[in-house]
Amino acid sequence: MDLYVGVDLGGTNLHAAIADADGRIVAERTEPTLSHEGPPGVLMRMARLVHQLAETAGRRPVACGVGVPGFLNLAAGTTKFLPNLPTNWIDVPVREMLAAQIGCPVFLLNDVRTATLGELVFGHGRQANTMAFFSIGTGIGGGIVVDGKLRLGPVGAAGELGHQIILPDGPRCGCGNRGCLETLASASAIAAEGVRLLLSGQTPKLYEIAGGDPGQVNTKTMAQAAREGDSRVAEAIVRAGQYLGIGVVNVVVTLHPDLVVVGGGAAAIGDLLFDTVRTTVQQRIGMFPADDMRIEPSLLGERAGILGAVALAIRGEQLTVRCCHLL
Amino acid sequence: MDLYVGVDLGGTNLHAAIADADGRIVAERTEPTLSHEGPPGVLMRMARLVHQLAETAGRRPVACGVGVPGFLNLAAGTTKFLPNLPTNWIDVPVREMLAAQIGCPVFLLNDVRTATLGELVFGHGRQANTMAFFSIGTGIGGGIVVDGKLRLGPVGAAGELGHQIILPDGPRCGCGNRGCLETLASASAIAAEGVRLLLSGQTPKLYEIAGGDPGQVNTKTMAQAAREGDSRVAEAIVRAGQYLGIGVVNVVVTLHPDLVVVGGGAAAIGDLLFDTVRTTVQQRIGMFPADDMRIEPSLLGERAGILGAVALAIRGEQLTVRCCHLL
Numbered sequence: 001m002d003l004y005v006g007v008d009l010g011g012t013n014l015h016a017a018i019a020d021a022d023g024r025i026v027a028e029r030t031e032p033t034l035s036h037e038g039p040p041g042v043l044m045r046m047a048r049l050v051h052q053l054a055e056t057a058g059r060r061p062v063a064c065g066v067g068v069p070g071f072l073n074l075a076a077g078t079t080k081f082l083p084n085l086p087t088n089w090i091d092v093p094v095r096e097m098l099a100a101q102i103g104c105p106v107f108l109l110n111d112v113r114t115a116t117l118g119e120l121v122f123g124h125g126r127q128a129n130t131m132a133f134f135s136i137g138t139g140i141g142g143g144i145v146v147d148g149k150l151r152l153g154p155v156g157a158a159g160e161l162g163h164q165i166i167l168p169d170g171p172r173c174g175c176g177n178r179g180c181l182e183t184l185a186s187a188s189a190i191a192a193e194g195v196r197l198l199l200s201g202q203t204p205k206l207y208e209i210a211g212g213d214p215g216q217v218n219t220k221t222m223a224q225a226a227r228e229g230d231s232r233v234a235e236a237i238v239r240a241g242q243y244l245g246i247g248v249v250n251v252v253v254t255l256h257p258d259l260v261v262v263g264g265g266a267a268a269i270g271d272l273l274f275d276t277v278r279t280t281v282q283q284r285i286g287m288f289p290a291d292d293m294r295i296e297p298s299l300l301g302e303r304a305g306i307l308g309a310v311a312l313a314i315r316g317e318q319l320t321v322r323c324c325h326l327l
Numbered sequence: 328m329d330l331y332v333g334v335d336l337g338g339t340n341l342h343a344a345i346a347d348a349d350g351r352i353v354a355e356r357t358e359p360t361l362s363h364e365g366p367p368g369v370l371m372r373m374a375r376l377v378h379q380l381a382e383t384a385g386r387r388p389v390a391c392g393v394g395v396p397g398f399l400n401l402a403a404g405t406t407k408f409l410p411n412l413p414t415n416w417i418d419v420p421v422r423e424m425l426a427a428q429i430g431c432p433v434f435l436l437n438d439v440r441t442a443t444l445g446e447l448v449f450g451h452g453r454q455a456n457t458m459a460f461f462s463i464g465t466g467i468g469g470g471i472v473v474d475g476k477l478r479l480g481p482v483g484a485a486g487e488l489g490h491q492i493i494l495p496d497g498p499r500c501g502c503g504n505r506g507c508l509e510t511l512a513s514a515s516a517i518a519a520e521g522v523r524l525l526l527s528g529q530t531p532k533l534y535e536i537a538g539g540d541p542g543q544v545n546t547k548t549m550a551q552a553a554r555e556g557d558s559r560v561a562e563a564i565v566r567a568g569q570y571l572g573i574g575v576v577n578v579v580v581t582l583h584p585d586l587v588v589v590g591g592g593a594a595a596i597g598d599l600l601f602d603t604v605r606t607t608v609q610q611r612i613g614m615f616p617a618d619d620m621r622i623e624p625s626l627l628g629e630r631a632g633i634l635g636a637v638a639l640a641i642r643g644e645q646l647t648v649r650c651c652h653l654l
Binding site: 130144146155158161163177178180250251290 | 500585612614616
């Protein structure tokens, strides 16, 4: 039985897993990325992680998929621009360097497109023809599946659903634009509003949970504070959910997917977020007939990225040169 | 040589053409829709139009395509809801009734999806893999092509690009929602702002061209006034173009088409509109790499709808039952 290894290259952690063709994880391991060491050090640590997993599994993987947080040159297997890794990742031949170190073919893909692939191959997407995936984390990433195929566009950048413009004169985004969905509904945007509320003394529960420390304000502590009665915190989450619902509407009028999946850390907020997204879509979909469309939390949860990287290892050969789609 | 007939059912006019498989029009004719007469009268007049064209061409068509302004039950060949035709078009079996009257198979499709099909089969779309079509008229309709296939979604409603939400608290839309692109950049929205400017005395040229009559204010008279020096009118067009550019950005981040086509009556505004759309997309696309994407006026212009209806007649057999896509 062939084994495949998936690596999720994150700004903070390297997360890797070795699994079979059905996505059953045999061994799994996380290490700090230590990105300040730059590409050679990070790649060396990724290779070591793969070797350790192969040792645990008792078998070498036949292929490796890597989810990378940023833009890639898919045809060349190089990184183009990784906004969340501080050192220089421009034109690093990750595919070639890593393949030489681990001794098997390596496939690269944007991290959230990778998570979308995970959801497509091993999650809710197995039942979907057309699917949109929103990953709500530090930013908002995404992925689009049409006819059961992950759509990458000519340079692998299709599916950047967090950079839809929702407020033309809204907050400045990391991408240089204004009012992107990411500026309004990402975990960072939600936490920033939580910090503002905390500092202005409007959130007794959140203050208690976070010990008064703005550094402890995040979607997890905020979700708890909302559940325990902080109405202002609940409002902040609802507002983000409404913007996210608008982002979903915009994808629905364009493509009418049968399935919208919301993943990433903020999906753990749970019902308060999902109920708001669903209600907003119902209210704002206008005369558009979309009763049949489901909006679901990721079936794979935190493992969407790593199982997507495994799926990428399995199906990476099918990446076309123009990279219009995968699978 | 087989001939095909295409009919564009408009709120004001019925426009029909008979053409060969290459889209060469043999005969063409327009008649008032007289929609107040209701479905039987309108269908009778459509059938007469087809008979007249067949007589002119000296041959009966082998199939008929009809572009319909609204939502359809594609599987049943019935109308569901036509917002711009005043009488009751709910559940009218247009496909069956018209086929019986003209003696050949009939295929129905939303009018702007039909125009998209025209552009795909006979226009700029011949060179495109993934294309978005925006039709700027009374409303804003659209269509999406992925992998050379017109995407319809499960109920034929994918591609409603005018109902993207661009301003969450914006003007009320005919669809029931607020701040849809259509409320900000349709020919009606542009004309409404022209009327406001005219009535507030800010547009000497437009006043002259329209003879002071608000009823004469439209995108055509406004484009002329802008060219002749009415800076406020030019600003109104630029503002609509900026919103349209934002609508284009939102489709680009989602799908990264290689081609965006803008058609419909307002496309005749020309450079002032297109330059604004292109500039806005360049400014607002953020770090997204989209240098290769073209934004073009429809190659078929006013005939996109009617040639799309001809294309529908030619390829209608390929409409799948679930109607996920065409061709």
